[in-house]
Amino acid sequence: xxxxxxxxxRAHAKVNLGLSVLARRGDGYHEIETLMARVALADxxxxxxxxxGVHVSVEGADLPTxxxxxxxxxxxxxxxxxxxxxxxxxxxxxxxxxxxxxxxxGSSDAAAVLRALQVLVPAGVDLxxxxxxxxxxxxxxxxGMAAALAxxxxxxxxxxxxxxxALVLSYPGEPVSAAEAYAAxxxxxxxxxxxxxxxxxRSGAEPSFVNALQPGVLRAHPRVREVIRALRAEGLRGxxxxxxxxxxxxxxxxxxxxxxxxxxxxxxxPGWTVLATRTG
Numbered sequence: 001x002x003x004x005x006x007x008x009x010r011a012h013a014k015v016n017l018g019l020s021v022l023a024r025r026g027d028g029y030h031e032i033e034t035l036m037a038r039v040a041l042a043d044x045x046x047x048x049x050x051x052x053g054v055h056v057s058v059e060g061a062d063l064p065t066x067x068x069x070x071x072x073x074x075x076x077x078x079x080x081x082x083x084x085x086x087x088x089x090x091x092x093x094x095x096x097x098x099x100x101x102x103x104x105x106g107s108s109d110a111a112a113v114l115r116a117l118q119v120l121v122p123a124g125v126d127l128x129x130x131x132x133x134x135x136x137x138x139x140x141x142x143x144g145m146a147a148a149l150a151x152x153x154x155x156x157x158x159x160x161x162x163x164x165x166a167l168v169l170s171y172p173g174e175p176v177s178a179a180e181a182y183a184a185x186x187x188x189x190x191x192x193x194x195x196x197x198x199x200x201x202r203s204g205a206e207p208s209f210v211n212a213l214q215p216g217v218l219r220a221h222p223r224v225r226e227v228i229r230a231l232r233a234e235g236l237r238g239x240x241x242x243x244x245x246x247x248x249x250x251x252x253x254x255x256x257x258x259x260x261x262x263x264x265x266x267x268x269x270p271g272w273t274v275l276a277t278r279t280g
Contacts, residue, residue, distance in 0.1 A: 007119050009112035011043040013103040014140065015167065015242045015249050015279075017147075017201075020192045021185060021212040029136070029153045030182060033192040034243075036140050036154075037147040037162060041169070041277045043095050043109055045071070047116035050088035054079070061095035069093075074110035074134055075117065081130055082123035089117065098273050100175030102243030104137045111141035128155075137243075146280055149194055160194070163202050164280055166258040170231060170265060171247040171273040172223045181244035184216030207251065209240035217245040224248065230269065234261045252276075 017035040025031055056065040056072045067073045075089045091113060097105030114127050131138035136154040148157040189212040200207045218225050224241060227248045231239045236250030252258035258276035265274040 004120055006046065006048045007116035009045040009047070009116050011045050011097075011105070011108035011112040011141070012038045013041045013097045013105060013108060013277075014038050014137070015103065015169075016211065017162075017207070017238075018192050018197055018209045018240075019211045019213060019243065020189045021182075022188055022191065025153075030185075031152065032150070032154060033194075034150050034154065035147065035160060035192060035194065035197060036137075036150050037165070037279045038141075038145070039103075039167060039169075039277045039279055041097060041103070041275060043093060043097050043105060043112075045094075045109060045112040045116065046092040047075075047113055047120065048090045048092075049120055050090045052086060052088035054089050054091070056091045056093060059092075059094045061099055063093075063095065063099070070106040070110040070134060071113050074113040074130075077130055077134065078114055078117045078125060079121070081125045082117075082121055084121055084123065087121060089120075098171040098247060100177055101171045101247035102176070102181075102241060102245045103169070103247055104141065104243065107135045107137035108141045110134050111138050114138075114142065149192070160198065162198065162279060164278060165201065166252040166255045167249050167277050167279065168231065168234070168236060168252055168258050168261050168265070169242075169247055169249050169273075169275045169277060170227045170269075172221075172227050172269075173271055173273065174221050174223055174246045176217055176221060176245045178244040180220070181213045181217050184220055185213060186215045188212070201251075207238040209238050211241050211243075213244055214241040217241060221246055227272070230265060234264065236261060 019034040262276040
């Protein structure tokens with residue numbers, strides 16, 4: 001048992017700077033290639049050892065506090081894997097990342113809980129294996145990488161160096177689950193053109209992000225199409241949906257331009273959540 005009794009973590013969101021779906025796997029998942037980039041937007045996690053059981057509280061969002069919450073599930077699975085009977089955990093979660101938006105908030109929360117418990121209850125638990133069992137995005141958040149090419153289900157990671165990007169995120173308030181987005185997949189896509197994509201980001205050229213899940217989500221959720229049109233009307237580059245959606249993002253020339261665009265979009269669309277952030 002660690003001498004520490006409390007650990008605080010930041011659970012960062014991510015955006016998918018392109019997502020290719022190559023094939024359906026025999027295990028029911030899809031073979032993907034995606035460039036994932038961590039962003040500054042983050043939830044706040046406080047994990048404390050207690051006398052017994054796993055207790056989760058949530059601020060800033062209407063979320064379940066039982067095993068339907070990935071943070072709670074992560075704590076339970078870690079304590080099971082560590083065989084720590086009688087050890088309890090209190091998790092306080094302050095949500096800032098929109099829910100079911102394609103930004104990886106739940107997976108990042110789970111990874112933050114696992115990192116905290118590794119400090120509080122060190123037990124030689126294989127975090128990568130445990131993380132993948134919780135969700136395909138969890139290994140990226142456990143890796144500590146600022147950006148990575150993710151393959152397989154998303155667990156095979158290669159670090160990628162990207163220039164800093166100022167981003168505008170726009171979420172129309174319509175949650176889309178990963179299961180729904182993959183069920184609506186229109187067609188498989190070619191491999192991600194990683195080298196070309198990174199070069200365009202470095203040169204400031206239009207990156208033309210392609211997300212294989214976007215067409216299906218747009219058909220089922222016309223409001224997402226409206227978000228994309230609004231971001232393009234701001235003159236921003238690389239407008240695309242992140243992950244399984246429905247949050248969309250765009251690249252701004254700099255942080256000030258991102259803040260200004262976010263303010264205009266918020267004023268024009270008060271029902272949306274619009275945020276300026278950055279990669280890294």
